[in-house]
């Protein structure tokens with residue numbers, strides 16, 4: 001998709017569709033009023049166009065016009081970054097479905113150009129890599145307004161990289177395939193990339209991470225990516241991702257229904273890879289690294305048995321009572337590695353860690369658990385600026401107590417169903433060594449169960465855009 005900025009009058013546009021965001025305010029001015037005046041008033045009076053979110057009114061232009069159709073796209077109360085993101089995504093999907101290949105969007109504010117472009121990329125993503133279709137695609141996007149297209153272009157494509165990886169079935173994307181792809185994508189974004197295999201992980205004493213992979217014929221991988229700014233910063237943020245390319249539950253096997261979508265259990269790694277490829281291209285002043293803990297959780301003949309005790313990279317022993325609580329096991333070593341070997345001063349991890357997060361927050365907010373309010377606030381603020389919700393949960397010491405072991409330092413589960421998301425976060429906290437850290441549980445938000453106006457069913461790419469902004473806004 002080629003993107004241009006158009007500052008001339010709209011009469012000089014040659015596109016299939018020109019889209020106009022319409023608020024429910026219905027105080028129209030400028031080009032919108034000049035172009036549609038009486039027609040728009042009629043649509044509003046008849047109640048056909050209300051400006052509600054996701055409302056789409058298609059107006060066909062006259063045969064001699066260089067614009068084939070105008071879309072009036074409802075955005076609700078106000079046109080903010082979140083509203084234009086969704087409106088742009090919906091517009092692209094609607095236009096592509098109608099066979100259009102070029103689209104212009106009216107963007108009345110320079111600050112909205114970036115989310116408009118991100119939304120257009122979002123809506124252009126089609127999950128059809130495994131279908132023999134020559135589905136129509138958007139070729140040309142025109143932003144009618146003033147502003148810079150570069151940032152939205154970079155971040156929008158990064159989100160789609162995340163979505164593509166998360167949607168790829170596990171037969172084609174195991175730990176090794178993911179690592180190789182991360183290397184290619186990382187290097188293309190100008191990052192330093194290192195892949196660690198079994199031998200290196202053994203050497204490091206990553207007994208927790210390796211215990212997850214050992215039930216699979218496909219070996220574990222740890223991927224490290226690094227972005228170093230021209231003037232190196234004292235702060236060093238490390239993005240850590242859970243990369244379970246498929247989660248059967250291991251010997252604590254999941255029921256069939258719960259397993260159907262478990263290819264998305266590498267969503268945390270996909271998120272962090274997407275974010276750091278954008279960071280490599282946007283070149284913020286903050287140093288940023290990324291550690292991706294890759295494994296496939298299978299119940300093979302060498303699989304970890306419930307009751308096995310392993311030693312993590314930081315020396316702590318863990319009794320694995322449920323092999324389905326595997327995300328915290330791979331993250332434990334990845335977090336230790338990020339602190340000790342990467343030298344991170346700040347940590348953010350993303351993980352499809354618990355089913356319980358959907359019980360607590362549904363598919364609306366990402367759960368945010370942290371040992372440092374300032375870092376948590378950075379994530380929240382970045383999310384708020386674009387409409388991604390990160391909601392804090394408490395981290396009282398008392399939540400750790402049920403995971404203290406008899407025979408080991410820790411157990412990997414609490415033994416009851418209470419506060420599952422917090423329990424998992426308290427476990428992770430044992431491996432960050434007091435480094436400022438924020439944990440994002442994206443199990444409820446990384447996957448759209450149903451198609452939306454601006455997205456097909458499947459991977460959502462949640463948190464990528466927010467994390468890129470955390471790095472850009474750091475200073």
Ligand code: BES
Nearest residue numbers: 322324325326327352353354355356443
């Ligand atoms: N990958 C799952 C969490 C998950 C569940 C993600 C549903 C997306 C949708 C994780 O590895 C897991 O199985 N967690 C267990 C933990 C339990 C055994 C303490 C869970 O949430 O049931």
Ligand code: MN
Nearest residue numbers: 247324325326
């Ligand atoms: Mn699991």
Ligand code: ZN
Nearest residue numbers: 244247265327
């Ligand atoms: Zn899992």
